[in-house]
Amino acid sequence: AARIRLHHLQSAKDQGAKFAMLTAYDTMMASIFDSAGIEVLLVGDSAANTVMGYSSTLPITLDDMVVFAKSVVSGAKRALVVCDLPFGSYEVSPEQAVASAVKLMKEGGVQAVKLEGGEYFVPHVRALVAAGVPVMAHIGFTPQSEHALGGYRVQGRGDAADAMVADAQALEAAGAFAVLMEMVPTETAARVDASLHVPTVGIGAGGATTGQVLVWQDMLGLGAGKGARFVKKYADLRSVVAGAAAAYHDEVLGGVFPGPEHEFGQ
Ligand code: KIV
Numbered sequence: 173a174a175r176i177r178l179h180h181l182q183s184a185k186d187q188g189a190k191f192a193m194l195t196a197y198d199t200m201m202a203s204i205f206d207s208a209g210i211e212v213l214l215v216g217d218s219a220a221n222t223v224m225g226y227s228s229t230l231p232i233t234l235d236d237m238v239v240f241a242k243s244v245v246s247g248a249k250r251a252l253v254v255c256d257l258p259f260g261s262y263e264v265s266p267e268q269a270v271a272s273a274v275k276l277m278k279e280g281g282v283q284a285v286k287l288e289g290g291e292y293f294v295p296h297v298r299a300l301v302a303a304g305v306p307v308m309a310h311i312g313f314t315p316q317s318e319h320a321l322g323g324y325r326v327q328g329r330g331d332a333a334d335a336m337v338a339d340a341q342a343l344e345a346a347g348a349f350a351v352l353m354e355m356v357p358t359e360t361a362a363r364v365d366a367s368l369h370v371p372t373v374g375i376g377a378g379g380a381t382t383g384q385v386l387v388w389q390d391m392l393g394l395g396a397g398k399g400a401r402f403v404k405k406y407a408d409l410r411s412v413v414a415g416a417a418a419a420y421h422d423e424v425l426g427g428v429f430p431g432p433e434h435e436f437g438q
């Protein structure tokens with residue numbers, strides 16, 4: 173199947189259709205999701221949490237992201253691959269943002285980048301778009317600003333909805349091809365979506381957005397614990413993997429594995 177491109181996502185918005193996005197950090201999961209028809213793969217800086225075990229996304233570096241990006245790109249034949257600009261790799265200046273995005277595209281092979289932030293980042297988005305870098309803007313709860321925002325909190329409630337619409341419109345005018353909203357009341361997200369020509373993507377933002385995104389370990393139930401309200405578990409991989417590991421352990425200690433069918437003769 174032909175590569176998903178920006179115009180396919182725009183067509184979804186124009187026609188009132190939807191698209192699905194999942195995070196991916198390695199080639200095998202990327203190829204499974206790609207084959208399943210997921211339109212957009214996000215090389216999320218959530219790799220800091222899900223792969224590297226950090227308690228926030230702040231420590232992951234641009235070099236780390238390049239490794240994950242290459243791995244995902246190698247497994248994605250059809251999906252559009254979008255990669256996060258990690259904390260510290262774009263805020264300083266539009267020039268820094270372009271240099272970092274060029275590295276992700278040139279070395280990582282991704283087709284677009286995502287950055288967190290509102291109207292303040294209009295110059296950065298403009299510079300990226302001028303350089304030929306498609307940009308998805310991420311507003312609402314932005315995990316890289318966890319400490320400034322006072323933790324994981326819903327954004328855009330009440331009076332804050334107007335500012336969120338203004339941010340989204342400024343980012344669209346700067347050339348962003350999509351606006352992602354995280355942990356935003358459904359009503360605010362619907363207002364933002366209605367105020368934009370470009371598609372929106374939601375995580376914890378209700379059903380009015382053009383696209384939805386989830387972190388794959390959450391969606392497939394690999395992580396321990398209950399997970400956030402906005403996560404739906406489509407599988408329970410943690411118990412599948414734990415059960416298989418325990419069965420292997422028992423069979424090795426009990427001399428059951430390997431069996432004759434796994435052995436080489438003389
Ligand atoms: O890094 C990530 O996984 C993300 C999504 C949660 C939107 O940015």
Ligand code: NA
Binds near residue numbers: 217218256
């Ligand atoms: Na992210």
